[in-house]
Amino acid sequence: MSAIKDLTAFQRQTEALAQVMGRLGWDQETMMPAGAAEQRGEEMAALETVLHARRTDPRLSEWLATAEPGDEAQAAALRLIRRSYERNSKVPADLAAQIVRTTSRAHHIWVEARAKDDVAAFLPILQEVLTLRQREAEALAKGGDLYDALLDDYEPGMTGVALQAMFAELRPRLVALRERVAESDVAPQPPTGTSSKPEQLALSEEIAAVFGYDRTRGRIDEAVHPFSSGSGADVRITTRVDEGDPLGCLYSTIHEVGHATYEQNIAPGFALTPLGQGVSMGVHESQSRIYENQLGRSRAFTSWLYGRMVDRFGPLNVDDEDAFHATINQVHPGFIRTEADEVHYNLHILMRFDLERALLTGDLAVGDLEAAWNDRFAADFGVAVDRPSNGVLQDVHWSAGLIGYFPTYTLGNVYAGCLHAALRRDLPGLDDQMSRGDLAPALAWLKEHLQRHGGLREPRATIEHATGGEVSAAPLLDYLDGKFGAIYKV
Amino acid sequence: MSAIKDLTAFQRQTEALAQVMGRLGWDQETMMPAGAAEQRGEEMAALETVLHARRTDPRLSEWLATAEPGDEAQAAALRLIRRSYERNSKVPADLAAQIVRTTSRAHHIWVEARAKDDVAAFLPILQEVLTLRQREAEALAKGGDLYDALLDDYEPGMTGVALQAMFAELRPRLVALRERVAESDVAPQPPTGTSSKPEQLALSEEIAAVFGYDRTRGRIDEAVHPFSSGSGADVRITTRVDEGDPLGCLYSTIHEVGHATYEQNIAPGFALTPLGQGVSMGVHESQSRIYENQLGRSRAFTSWLYGRMVDRFGPLNVDDEDAFHATINQVHPGFIRTEADEVHYNLHILMRFDLERALLTGDLAVGDLEAAWNDRFAADFGVAVDRPSNGVLQDVHWSAGLIGYFPTYTLGNVYAGCLHAALRRDLPGLDDQMSRGDLAPALAWLKEHLQRHGGLREPRATIEHATGGEVSAAPLLDYLDGKFGAIYKV
Numbered sequence: 001m002s003a004i005k006d007l008t009a010f011q012r013q014t015e016a017l018a019q020v021m022g023r024l025g026w027d028q029e030t031m032m033p034a035g036a037a038e039q040r041g042e043e044m045a046a047l048e049t050v051l052h053a054r055r056t057d058p059r060l061s062e063w064l065a066t067a068e069p070g071d072e073a074q075a076a077a078l079r080l081i082r083r084s085y086e087r088n089s090k091v092p093a094d095l096a097a098q099i100v101r102t103t104s105r106a107h108h109i110w111v112e113a114r115a116k117d118d119v120a121a122f123l124p125i126l127q128e129v130l131t132l133r134q135r136e137a138e139a140l141a142k143g144g145d146l147y148d149a150l151l152d153d154y155e156p157g158m159t160g161v162a163l164q165a166m167f168a169e170l171r172p173r174l175v176a177l178r179e180r181v182a183e184s185d186v187a188p189q190p191p192t193g194t195s196s197k198p199e200q201l202a203l204s205e206e207i208a209a210v211f212g213y214d215r216t217r218g219r220i221d222e223a224v225h226p227f228s229s230g231s232g233a234d235v236r237i238t239t240r241v242d243e244g245d246p247l248g249c250l251y252s253t254i255h256e257v258g259h260a261t262y263e264q265n266i267a268p269g270f271a272l273t274p275l276g277q278g279v280s281m282g283v284h285e286s287q288s289r290i291y292e293n294q295l296g297r298s299r300a301f302t303s304w305l306y307g308r309m310v311d312r313f314g315p316l317n318v319d320d321e322d323a324f325h326a327t328i329n330q331v332h333p334g335f336i337r338t339e340a341d342e343v344h345y346n347l348h349i350l351m352r353f354d355l356e357r358a359l360l361t362g363d364l365a366v367g368d369l370e371a372a373w374n375d376r377f378a379a380d381f382g383v384a385v386d387r388p389s390n391g392v393l394q395d396v397h398w399s400a401g402l403i404g405y406f407p408t409y410t411l412g413n414v415y416a417g418c419l420h421a422a423l424r425r426d427l428p429g430l431d432d433q434m435s436r437g438d439l440a441p442a443l444a445w446l447k448e449h450l451q452r453h454g455g456l457r458e459p460r461a462t463i464e465h466a467t468g469g470e471v472s473a474a475p476l477l478d479y480l481d482g483k484f485g486a487i488y489k490v
Numbered sequence: 491m492s493a494i495k496d497l498t499a500f501q502r503q504t505e506a507l508a509q510v511m512g513r514l515g516w517d518q519e520t521m522m523p524a525g526a527a528e529q530r531g532e533e534m535a536a537l538e539t540v541l542h543a544r545r546t547d548p549r550l551s552e553w554l555a556t557a558e559p560g561d562e563a564q565a566a567a568l569r570l571i572r573r574s575y576e577r578n579s580k581v582p583a584d585l586a587a588q589i590v591r592t593t594s595r596a597h598h599i600w601v602e603a604r605a606k607d608d609v610a611a612f613l614p615i616l617q618e619v620l621t622l623r624q625r626e627a628e629a630l631a632k633g634g635d636l637y638d639a640l641l642d643d644y645e646p647g648m649t650g651v652a653l654q655a656m657f658a659e660l661r662p663r664l665v666a667l668r669e670r671v672a673e674s675d676v677a678p679q680p681p682t683g684t685s686s687k688p689e690q691l692a693l694s695e696e697i698a699a700v701f702g703y704d705r706t707r708g709r710i711d712e713a714v715h716p717f718s719s720g721s722g723a724d725v726r727i728t729t730r731v732d733e734g735d736p737l738g739c740l741y742s743t744i745h746e747v748g749h750a751t752y753e754q755n756i757a758p759g760f761a762l763t764p765l766g767q768g769v770s771m772g773v774h775e776s777q778s779r780i781y782e783n784q785l786g787r788s789r790a791f792t793s794w795l796y797g798r799m800v801d802r803f804g805p806l807n808v809d810d811e812d813a814f815h816a817t818i819n820q821v822h823p824g825f826i827r828t829e830a831d832e833v834h835y836n837l838h839i840l841m842r843f844d845l846e847r848a849l850l851t852g853d854l855a856v857g858d859l860e861a862a863w864n865d866r867f868a869a870d871f872g873v874a875v876d877r878p879s880n881g882v883l884q885d886v887h888w889s890a891g892l893i894g895y896f897p898t899y900t901l902g903n904v905y906a907g908c909l910h911a912a913l914r915r916d917l918p919g920l921d922d923q924m925s926r927g928d929l930a931p932a933l934a935w936l937k938e939h940l941q942r943h944g945g946l947r948e949p950r951a952t953i954e955h956a957t958g959g960e961v962s963a964a965p966l967l968d969y970l971d972g973k974f975g976a977i978y979k980v
Contacts, residue, residue, distance in 0.1 A: 012532070012536075013536040013539060013540075014536075016529075016532045016533045016535075016536035016537075017533070017536050017537065017540070019529070019533050020510065020514065020533050020536075020537060023513070023514065023517060023533075024510065024513065027513060027517065031521070031709065032724065033705065033706055033707055033708055033709050033723075033724060033726075034706055035704070035706040035707035035723050035724075036707060036723045036724035038723065039506075039509070039722050039723040039724055039761065039762070040724065042502070042506045042762060043506045043507070043509050043510050043513075045506075046502075046503040046504075046506035046507050046510075047506075047507065047510060049503060050503075050507070050540055214525070215523065216523055216524055216525040217523055217525035217526060218523055219521065219523050232529050233523075233525050233526045233528065233529040234522065234523060234525075234526035234529055234530065236523075271529065272529070272532060
């Protein structure tokens with residue numbers, strides 16, 4: 001009895017300190033004065049040292065050996081603590097520290113290389129980062145699959161082989177859909193016009209509330225790259241404003257609200273325990289994407305939104321609700337992943353998954369990465385990359401050593417497809433509700449079936465518990481074919 | 491050699507974590523959503539547990555036993571680490587935890603009691619807090635003076651007896667000055683008019699820069715009770731705005747800029763070491779007060795400020811620069827310490843010092859506190875307290891267990907008096923400079939003689955090093971007599 005009590009109390013402090021780390025990250029991106037960057041690095045490194053020592057504290061091993069869980073939640077918490085302890089204990093401290101130092105250096109080099117479109121300047125540090133992550137993967141995998149060892153940090157239980165199979169199903173149908181849309185005569189009016197920052201922020205705040213975001217336990221600020229941060233009673237989001245694009249701020253906000261309300265809706269009893277956060281990156285992304293896309297870009301919801309925007313901003317430069325819906329869902333084969341529409345988005349990810357997996361296993365040399373990227377892009381997008389900042393240098397992930405992270409974006413979309421199908425099955429009045437701006441029933445369904453459970457089940461089991469069925473790429477593909485087939489009449 | 495290296499590295503992390511605690515405090519008062527308060531309490535408690543464990547880490551004792559300082563700064567750092575280790579090791583962990591819990595409870599009871607003017611509701615918890623602090627003082631003093639043991643946390647090296655002697659010199663001359671002013675026929679025009687929040691904040695930002703505040707390593711936000719927070723490269727201040735009072739925000743900002751620039755001007759090499767912060771509460775207050783009063787409320791500076799305010803806001807409702815100076819320095823025997831002018835301020839502190847010292851030693855019973863307060867107030871201020879929220883319930887300190895803190899405010903004023911005399915001795919052109927809005931020579935003098943040295947010397951030695959003379963109350967009294975004698979023609 002004492003072991004579970006001591007372990008629980010110790011873990012609660014660790015979780016609280018992890019929240020503090022989240023606050024520092026938030027502050028760094030929103031409030032911190034520029035001159036404090038170096039000192040902040042030391043503050044975060046000191047806290048990381050404390051966290052690492054606690055996650056590998058020898059007492060954890062003793063407690064775990066004898067702790068008897070009192071219920072399902074405690075059993076799940078013990079499972080997560082054990083996994084964290086074992087993972088953290090496998091990586092030598094000096095390797096972990098070297099990864100932190102090297103990726104910090106790599107970030108600056110990447111920023112400069114991207115600004116100068118200079119791939120050659122980036123490749124040596126990328127090789128260093130890759131080598132370190134390979135060593136880490138070897139330490140974690142202990143003879144098993146290297147990619148799976150890294151992936152496990154972001155999506156526990158998922159494997160590269162399973163992703164490969166899922167992505168093999170997605171790719172031909174996505175490419176086919178992209179080609180049909182490209183040949184369509186339908187050309188939605190592009191969104192134009194401007195709206196001021198205060199107007200955009202006010203609309204975003206209103207819509208954040210419509211999507212269930214509780215600002216008494218959160219706040220909205222501006223940041224260059226929007227994110228959601230924190231768990232439990234303090235979940236903050238950021239957004240960005242482009243006065244020439246009246247929709248970017250709004251949909252960025254809805255996306256982050258999906259992440260944030262997932263955290264806010266976890267059972268309060270799970271707060272400051274290992275169950276008190278979203279269970280994986282993939283499941284997290286399923287929430288941000290279903291909020292943003294399946295709900296936020298639906299014909300029903302955008303018809304209501306159209307009215308709200310006309311009320312706020314006066315007549316928009318689109319003919320009617322149908323045109324507004326088409327504008328919001330415009331398909332365009334751009335170079336940049338973060339700006340991609342629903343049809344192209346996963347094609348970006350599938351490419352990165354194949355490339356990073358080949359880099360990690362050594363099947364692709366760092367020196368051949370750019371050519372491999374450009375070949376694949378031409379094949380899947382039908383356009384040639386014009387410059388490295390629109391190609392291989394566009395994303396921050398690899399410089400940060402985040403290998404295994406990219407596929408969770410598409411996994412999130414696949415999960416969102418499954419959840420959306422189950423939601424429509426259970427809520428036949430969904431479109432009626434959304435067309436009145438009433439998202440409450442859909443949000444209640446997501447909270448009840450998925451969000452409140454936090455880390456109670458493994459990621460895939462979390463989705464399957466919510467939907468009552470197997471995870472499959474088919475619902476996402478059917479949804480995309482149906483939606484964009486209708487808009488583009490293909 | 492290894493001991494000093496290991497100790498320095500360990501201490502650097504502790505200092506970085508202490509900075510993190512400061513950030514959490516800042517966030518709590520400026521940014522944190524209301525619903526996060528309870529969780530934040532757990533986050534700060536977890537970090538406090540980490541900090542306490544590090545401050546009493548047994549390795550400190552081993553390192554301290556063999557560490558050989560390489561220079562004066564290292565020797566000073568070792569002295570401060572040893573003092574911290576010894577103090578923290580003397581207080582049993584369960585007593586420290588009980589003080590945290592009880593003062594947290596006491597805070598809420600005090601807030602409610604003050605709102606209801608209900609002294610009886612506050613006294614039981616005050617007795618609890620007092621008893622706990624008495625036990626702590628006994629643990630620290632080991633037979634020595636109880637008040638000195640607590641005072642040492644805020645003003646190392648200072649004693650109650652020394653303060654008593656200094657305050658005995660202050661009290662009769664302050665009371666005499668107050669009485670002369672009260673009988674004067676001069677009645678400065680009260681500040682009236684309004685200026686909007688953005689206007690006040692813009693002026694405050696301009697004047698903060700005039701007083702040397704570096705916003706690339708800091709920022710200014712609003713808070714209910716203004717404060718300065720952080721050390722090194724991240725020193726933030728807060729201010730408050732009352733649209734009916736065009737001067738409150740400004741002088742609150744100047745006060746906090748005094749605290750903040752002290753931190754910003756400490757030698758960069760001292761950052762994240764025990765020398766990298768202001769050396770004591772008293773020395774800190776000397777900086778905030780000399781900025782706010784001896785410089786900021788001087789005839790020379792206010793003549794320049796008058797012009798700036800007329801430029802910004804148009805004609806003010808005062809006749810000329812003299813009237814503006816008198817308005818800014820209006821003397822009024824109010825009940826509230828934080829609103830007090832320079833003449834009355836220290837009379838508030840002297841009273842609290844005598845009362846809290848008597849409470850701690852047991853010479854004054856908690857049940858007799860209100861009567862003792864009211865008697866003393868009538869004697870020193872010539873006015874009867876009208877209600878407890880204007881009397882014994884006005885300040886947060888005692889509910890927080892901060893016994894020994896109050897006298898550092900007056901000590902700061904005394905130090906400021908000494909520094910001001912030395913500054914005038916060394917800078918004969920000071921008034922000319924200030925009347926052009928040029929504070930750079932005065933600020934450079936303070937940085938060179940005092941601020942850059944951080945915690946290198948003990949507090950009193952820090953002041954005496956800066957001034958080249960003994961600490962004495964006389965310069966402050968002479969300054970007050972001269973300034974208010976001139977304004978009130980007494």
